[in-house]
Amino acid sequence: MSFNDDEPILASQAVSGKKPAAILAGKTKVTIFNKTTAPLEESEFKVMPELTGAGSGSDRPGVDLVTVLDVSGSMEGEKLEKMKIAMLFVIQKLSPIDRLSVVTFSEVAHRLCPLRQITETSQDEIENLVKALVPENSTNISAGIQMGLKVLNGRKLTIGRVFGIMLMSDGLQNVGGDARQVPVRNVPVYTFGFGEDHDPSVLNAIANHSMGGTFSDVRNQNNLSIAFSQCLAGLLTVVVRDLKLTVTKAQSTILKVSTGNYPLSYDDAAGSVTISFGDLYNKEVRKVIVDLLLPPASSPAGSNVLNITYTYSSGGKLFDAIPLIIIVSRTSRTSVEPERKEVMMEENRLRTAQMIKGSRVMADDKNLDGALENLVEAQSLLENVVNDESNPLIGMLKSELQQMSRLMKPQAIYEKQGRPFALSSETSHNRQRFAARGDDPKELRLFATPRMDAYLEQAKSFDEDPRKPLPSVYGDEKELAVDEDEKQERAVEPLPPMVGG
Numbered sequence: 295m296s297f298n299d300d301e302p303i304l305a306s307q308a309v310s311g312k313k314p315a316a317i318l319a320g321k322t323k324v325t326i327f328n329k330t331t332a333p334l335e336e337s338e339f340k341v342m343p344e345l346t347g348a349g350s351g352s353d354r355p356g357v358d359l360v361t362v363l364d365v366s367g368s369m370e371g372e373k374l375e376k377m378k379i380a381m382l383f384v385i386q387k388l389s390p391i392d393r394l395s396v397v398t399f400s401e402v403a404h405r406l407c408p409l410r411q412i413t414e415t416s417q418d419e420i421e422n423l424v425k426a427l428v429p430e431n432s433t434n435i436s437a438g439i440q441m442g443l444k445v446l447n448g449r450k451l452t453i454g455r456v457f458g459i460m461l462m463s464d465g466l467q468n469v470g471g472d473a474r475q476v477p478v479r480n481v482p483v484y485t486f487g488f489g490e491d492h493d494p495s496v497l498n499a500i501a502n503h504s505m506g507g508t509f510s511d512v513r514n515q516n517n518l519s520i521a522f523s524q525c526l527a528g529l530l531t532v533v534v535r536d537l538k539l540t541v542t543k544a545q546s547t548i549l550k551v552s553t554g555n556y557p558l559s560y561d562d563a564a565g566s567v568t569i570s571f572g573d574l575y576n577k578e579v580r581k582v583i584v585d586l587l588l589p590p591a592s593s594p595a596g597s598n599v600l601n602i603t604y605t606y607s608s609g610g611k612l613f614d615a616i617p618l619i620i621i622v623s624r625t626s627r628t629s630v631e632p633e634r635k636e637v638m639m640e641e642n643r644l645r646t647a648q649m650i651k652g653s654r655v656m657a658d659d660k661n662l663d664g665a666l667e668n669l670v671e672a673q674s675l676l677e678n679v680v681n682d683e684s685n686p687l688i689g690m691l692k693s694e695l696q697q698m699s700r701l702m703k704p705q706a707i708y709e710k711q712g713r714p715f716a717l718s719s720e721t722s723h724n725r726q727r728f729a730a731r732g733d734d735p736k737e738l739r740l741f742a743t744p745r746m747d748a749y750l751e752q753a754k755s756f757d758e759d760p761r762k763p764l765p766s767v768y769g770d771e772k773e774l775a776v777d778e779d780e781k782q783e784r785a786v787e788p789l790p791p792m793v794g795g
Contacts, residue, residue: 349533
């Protein structure tokens with residue numbers, strides 16, 4: 295069975311004013327961090343390209359979103375009501391250039407509606423479908439994700455569109471196949487573990503197998519609207535798709551490329567490594583540390599040690615950046631230039647993330663004492679880092695380690711709370727993308743974007759009273775005005791995105 299009944303985007307007063315981006319260049323800015331000098335003798339050297347999304351919501355691509363919702367028996371009561379409110383927030387934040395399909399699963403999966411263009415009429419109809427949901431019986435996550443993939447893979451309208459799946463579940467898969475074995479390929483899947491009885495290993499694996507997906511641990515059921523809102527804020531601010539960064543050796547050897555768990559491809563003949571990032575949100579950042587080995591130099595001179603280029607698509611068109619050449623001065627001076635603080639900060643983050651993963655592995659092996667000691671050591675290492683007050687990264691890493699430590703013992707607490715927290719932390723660090731975790735959504739904001747911060751407050755208010763109107767894409771006369779969220783972001787940062795690297 296496949297679907298090809300996705301609704302077209304019909305032109306109307308509400309969408310006729312949308313124009314595609316006129317400039318492809320400048321939607322991703324690149325900054326390079328490295329020392330300017332290196333000794334004449336053979337030495338190791340680090341280069342860190344930093345890619346930042348730089349776009350505008352006024353020319354964003356339309357989003358095709360499939361929500362895959364658990365309606366098993368364990369969702370009965372307040373859980374189901376909280377899920378409905380979270381879905382109403384999503385529906386009301388979408389615009390006429392977006393399409394939404396709702397899939398539910400219990401023992402089997404059902405598609406409640408095809409991908410529908412969000413108009414006033416469809417918005418009301420989809421809201422009514424969500425409000426009518428009732429709990430059923432078993433939990434077949436595999437059927438749910440497969441149904442969501444069929445909706446997206448069968449689309450007729452695909453060019454230039456952002457797409458993704460948001461999947462939430464509150465329980466263990468107890469019927470159907472293993473959802474971890476479902477091939478999701480290039481579809482971003484964002485998973486949400488709801489409550490304390492979900493299976494974080496399954497939901498985390500689904501997200502990790504996708505392109506750019508994350509796993510969020512929503513232990514407190516009052517935070518589901520907030521968790522959904524953070525994911526939606528990203529999808530509604532995608533500035534480029536299929537972002538790829540290629541680093542090519544020059545007068546050097548590439549020893550290692552550190553970039554989380556994004557796919558790497560190697561061209562041994564060219565001496566290059568390509569990282570595939572998928573979509574990039576506005577103001578979202580991707581950092582890559584490239585470890586090089588520089589050969590001995592016979593005399594002081596400038597040396598080309600690395601070539602960097604990147605590509606992305608926007609509006610269905612490909613942009614190929616002009617290569618950046620990294621020149622380093624080989625010198626006989628005895629003084630050693632210190633490493634760039636930006637590189638050191640990123641190395642501290644990577645080390646902390648690795649130690650969190652190590653603690654989780656030890657705890658899974660019932661070695662809670664060793665896991666806790668590892669977290670304490672990670673905190674001690676951060677204490678020695680001089681934190682720039684303008685960079686809150688170290689403070690957030692410390693808070694993350696402290697929360698993880700509190701959830702490490704006893705075994706019952708770790709199983710219910712510690713493991714999901716650790717896995718959501720890992721997926722967030724690996725993707726360099728926000729994932730909800732912990733009881734306080736305001737405390738751990740690693741990788742959050744400005745739109746996510748805005749939606750955090752909106753979702754919190756909406757959850758308290760769903761009757762409150764949300765900032766909308768609609769003006770007073772139902773014509774598509776500048777998005778109110780976009781207006782607020784422009785007020786904070788009025789300058790347009792920079793063109794070029």
